[in-house]
Amino acid sequence: GGDSDADSKGGDSDGKITMGFAQVGAESGWRTANTKSIQETAEAEGIDLKFTDAQGKQENQIQAIRSYIQQKVDVIAFSPVVETGWDAVLQEAKAANIPVILTDRAVDSEDTSLYKSFLGSDFVVEGERAGDWLVENAADSDTNGDGKVNVVQLEGTTGAAPAIDRAEGFAEKIAADPTIEVTASQTGDFTRDGGKQVMESFLQSDDTIDVVYAHNDDMGLGAIEAIEAAGKKPGEDIKIITVDAVKDGMTALSEGKINFIVECNPLLGPQLMDLAKKVVDGEEVEARVLTEEGTFTPEQAKEVLADRQY
Numbered sequence: 001g002g003d004s005d006a007d008s009k010g011g012d013s014d015g016k017i018t019m020g021f022a023q024v025g026a027e028s029g030w031r032t033a034n035t036k037s038i039q040e041t042a043e044a045e046g047i048d049l050k051f052t053d054a055q056g057k058q059e060n061q062i063q064a065i066r067s068y069i070q071q072k073v074d075v076i077a078f079s080p081v082v083e084t085g086w087d088a089v090l091q092e093a094k095a096a097n098i099p100v101i102l103t104d105r106a107v108d109s110e111d112t113s114l115y116k117s118f119l120g121s122d123f124v125v126e127g128e129r130a131g132d133w134l135v136e137n138a139a140d141s142d143t144n145g146d147g148k149v150n151v152v153q154l155e156g157t158t159g160a161a162p163a164i165d166r167a168e169g170f171a172e173k174i175a176a177d178p179t180i181e182v183t184a185s186q187t188g189d190f191t192r193d194g195g196k197q198v199m200e201s202f203l204q205s206d207d208t209i210d211v212v213y214a215h216n217d218d219m220g221l222g223a224i225e226a227i228e229a230a231g232k233k234p235g236e237d238i239k240i241i242t243v244d245a246v247k248d249g250m251t252a253l254s255e256g257k258i259n260f261i262v263e264c265n266p267l268l269g270p271q272l273m274d275l276a277k278k279v280v281d282g283e284e285v286e287a288r289v290l291t292e293e294g295t296f297t298p299e300q301a302k303e304v305l306a307d308r309q310y
Ligand code: AHR
Pocket: 027, 028, 029, 030, 031, 104, 105, 162, 190, 215, 216, 217, 243, 244, 264
């Protein structure tokens, strides 16, 4: 007796797992690689993927998740645009008995029973790696030789876990050196254009900038355009630290226009599909699954660039 198998697989009769995935958008090279990894792995693993792009809007993600609940998918995964405001929709998924896997970014919900697992990077550690590098290279990074290392920060999307955590980890580490100071900090929304515009305005109001710390490669690449347009040399007159290590970032690093990149791995598809199969089968999974990542200098970028997948 009991429920039929067909019912426990989202009402499908083909026995395939159906996953609803609510993506942030297509704001960066990282995101494009992440989407590709998820779509390709789902296909390879025979998982029926319903994919939506929220174009950076939380309301669109919530709407997508509600529609996945209505369609009775077997599992919902999403990468939350911002950390706050998810409790209601996650409670709806829980009430419908649909397991949720957070992918890439965290939510601030206190009730951790609202999701089965959180797969992704430790963004605080990424910020710390950026800060450690600057502390170690402080003397070199004082490009105008005035005894102070003035840093401008290009923040990711306001309220997003990677923006909050990368700022926090960085601030903690640079506190060790009183010559380093973040003199301006503004969001560039994780986009190339955002990074370019914010950097243009920073350059107009301050000619003592030694370092740019950009929360992702795309904003760093936008900053490079602004710095060059202002007649300065990126990587020399102004040092640049970024996060992600996508191909365009790694290319700029190998050319010396970026000085250091902290890796953030977007290839989450295989681990996500693995977790999805387990939670649909009712298996226990780790509440936190971390991705492994490192850092790159220009020399290291030259070595790995040819084999870079994304
Ligand atoms: O959540 C991961 C971040 O989102 C990436 O570092 C950034 O490039 C993306 O837009």
